[in-house]
Amino acid sequence: MTNDASPNTQPTYYQEVERKGYSRRDFIGFVTMMTAFMGLEKSAIGQVAKALETKPRIPVIWLHFQECTCCSESFIRSSHPIVADILLDKISLDYSETLMAASGFQAEEAMKNTMTKYKGEYILCVEGSVPTGADGVYCMIGGKTSMQILEEAAAGAKAVIAWGSCASNGCVQSAKPNPTKATPIHKLLKANVPLIKVPGCPPIGEVMAGVIVHLVTFGKIPELDRVGRPKAFYSKRVHDSCYRRPFYDAGLFVETFDDENAKKGYCLYKVGCKGPSTYNACGVMKWNNGTSYPIQSGHPCIGCSEENYWDNGRLYERASAFAGFGIEANADTLGKVALAATGVAVAAHAVATNVRKKKLIFELEKEGKQSEQELKS
Amino acid sequence: MANKYLHIHRLRRVYVWELPVRFYHWLNALVIIALIATGFYIANPLAIQSQHEASGQYTMGWIRYIHFAAAYLFFFNFLFRLYWGFVGNKYANWKQFLPISKKFFKEMWYVFRMDIMMLKGKEHMSIGHNAMAGFIYFLTFIAFLVQCLTGFGLYAPMSTWWLPKLFTWVPAVFGGDILTRQIHHWSMWFFILFAVIHVYLVFYHDYVEGRGEISSMGGGWKFIEEEVFERNHHQTPNPEN
Structure with a gap:
């Protein structure tokens, strides 16, 4: 971890790639893959290669707060070795509790150095949510609360990346009743720094690499959607790229996990698939070097990259529990009860009408009969 | 002999619901039925056992197509009704729906006493x-809006x-879509409960008032007693005033 030189005298990404013993062919393979992942045209391959050849590395500080490190795990398993080897492990990472060799004073020192020397130039990656309950004591590193660390680190950052659902929307620790008041970082950032949300539990490794490469190549954050996610990876629903979609359109569904339909690979909609409500690239990029993704393995999507997915209903049902009416009551049970109650009320009202307004109705009928009589005569 | 206590009313015909209002009403009823039926199916599709290949079927696809087509009709019909609230006759006017005057509240209270408490x-x-x-219809417009927005x-x-x-x-x-979808589904129940009460009350008013309440949405006519007509040269909400 050499932090003495200014970023302009830092080695370029390509120099580090060469130094690590990768061939030019490996490098171009990596560039091509990344360009494709970012959703760019073929003509952009040269641009990306050129950027990695000429641009000095960008220092990265990677903070871990309330999280399970699955984002880091996903990242270092992204399909091309250069991702983990060069982008993260050997070149860029100045501070990451999980991956750095240093610890204690040295580690804190490394972070401080990067923050002062590369003020306004480093990328801050945040993995995990920040507990704000009890003045933030639920997550403290080096004697500081995560709230303080985030504030300090974000102040001088060029851009902040919220890795995973924890940092993007709070994930499981912010689910009700959220005892530590776990908070996604966009609600805490005071500094006016661009923020990229990369939700998912974890996000796909290639998506994470794609976001970093985009930052490196173009020197600016990728195009974001309304919620702050990169459009290249989060503009389509899992449902839209699902290979089981034809079964959905045909109306053929798995009813239970062990039925004939499950064996035939029908759509998992009725066993709770959240694919139709989840924006992610799982169906296209897949996981573990493009091996598979949950739906391909016969499991419904749980919507892990969606906000509040732990509280927004059950994993294996489409209908969600209706808060305050017991865990078995969903909107339809409640609706049926309300419908029955309305029916009873209407019937009672009809009876009451005939009792209370007897005279009125009698008069109306009498009036009608009178006219009938007069017409006869 | 019956004439001793009977006064035969002379009825005066009033053109209450103009043709566009009637058209709006029935198109709305039709598409809402279609939306609810297809919406239930989309939320929880039937288990189809089929020997055919998936490529030969498009059940869910068609149901969704109907839902979306009906949704467009519903949306534009709704917009049209809002427009008609400014250009239509006084019974269709937007002021009929908004509780903005004291008189409006007074009449609501009167209706509550008469039709719900069944007082004299x-x-x-x-x-x-x-x-x-009018106020309940205002709530349905809010529900329309919620369904259009979320849908x-x-x-x-x-x-x-x-x-x-x-x-x-x-x-x-x-x-995200998960909660949006749930709100869309919950709000749908308002339409069902509304429809039950609405249809009942139409029958109720026809029954206790004898003014052609049910048929008014067909031909547009309501029949007003001559003396009531004389009393209300314009529409006065509360006869007690």
């Missing part, structure tokens, strides 16, 4: 819909047209 009083309050009904919000990512794209902000407000 004069039956005939309004010629169009009464204040209570087109969910539909937007499937569409390339600019109109649904105007609604992309809706799921973002609710933090």
